Amino acid sequence: MNTMTLEQFHAALKAQGVKSHIDFAFVCPMCKTVQSGRDLIAAGAGADFAKVDKYLAFSCYGRFTGAGSSRKEPDGNPCDWSLGGLFQFHELEVVTPDGAKNPRFALATPEQAQAHAAKHAAEAQVTQ
Numbered sequence: 001m002n003t004m005t006l007e008q009f010h011a012a013l014k015a016q017g018v019k020s021h022i023d024f025a026f027v028c029p030m031c032k033t034v035q036s037g038r039d040l041i042a043a044g045a046g047a048d049f050a051k052v053d054k055y056l057a058f059s060c061y062g063r064f065t066g067a068g069s070s071r072k073e074p075d076g077n078p079c080d081w082s083l084g085g086l087f088q089f090h091e092l093e094v095v096t097p098d099g100a101k102n103p104r105f106a107l108a109t110p111e112q113a114q115a116h117a118a119k120h121a122a123e124a125q126v127t128q
């Protein structure tokens, strides 16, 4: 288990080197897809970052696209996993100043986060 204070967590997000908090990226512990606020918004979880913030790093965006449960082997598609369930498979806990331990998806590496942000930027250009 990787435990971080809120400060360390924020520093790690900043270290991903993406332009906006909407591109902060995490890895679902079950389906291993890299995901950010953009995926949650695109999946219909909420209209903007403030609305999807509570799902980020907690619920796989596949929950909002009707994805099935995780396959035995990651196939690049999302799943319906959420850390709020009975089984706990999270790899990261963020400890807030009140001492509460908040389970979160593992952080994507800076390389993964930047590649993911670039992928979304490329898709946005195609659809505009």
Ligand SMILES: [Zn+2]
Residues within 6 Å of the ligand: 028, 029, 030, 031, 032, 033, 060, 061, 062, 070, 078, 079, 080, 081
């Ligand atoms: Zn997933």
